[in-house]
Amino acid sequence: MSNNTITKHALINGLLTAVYVAFVGIFFHSVPLIFGRSPGTPDTVFVPIFMLSLFVFSAALCGALVLGKPTLWYLDGKKQEAVKLFMSTLGVLFVMAIVMFILVLIFN
Numbered sequence: 001m002s003n004n005t006i007t008k009h010a011l012i013n014g015l016l017t018a019v020y021v022a023f024v025g026i027f028f029h030s031v032p033l034i035f036g037r038s039p040g041t042p043d044t045v046f047v048p049i050f051m052l053s054l055f056v057f058s059a060a061l062c063g064a065l066v067l068g069k070p071t072l073w074y075l076d077g078k079k080q081e082a083v084k085l086f087m088s089t090l091g092v093l094f095v096m097a098i099v100m101f102i103l104v105l106i107f108n
Contacts, residue, residue: 001073001081009069009085014092017065024058066090 066089074082 010088013089018096
């Protein structure tokens with residue numbers, strides 16, 4: 001398997017994970033604007049249920065995006081490629097986290 005293919009898969013996995021995280025972040029940032037919830041309004045039991053459900057879904061989705069293809073490749077006997085893909089995906093996510101950190105510093 002070529003390094004080009006591994007890089008392409010790593011970029012796709014990293015970008016999809018980052019897009020999902022961005023959508024969740026935008027959603028939580030927009031919740032007060034969408035639902036008009038004032039700070040004194042009491043929480044209901046549905047808020048923690050929703051949060052836990054979102055956490056479980058997020059862990060499963062991000063796990064599938066980051067570990068899915070490397071696991072399949074590893075089980076198919078492509079162990080070196082699987083490790084390279086996993087490490088490359090983590091590298092893409094790390095670079096994106098650094099970019100987000102810099103953007104936070106710039107815009108705050």
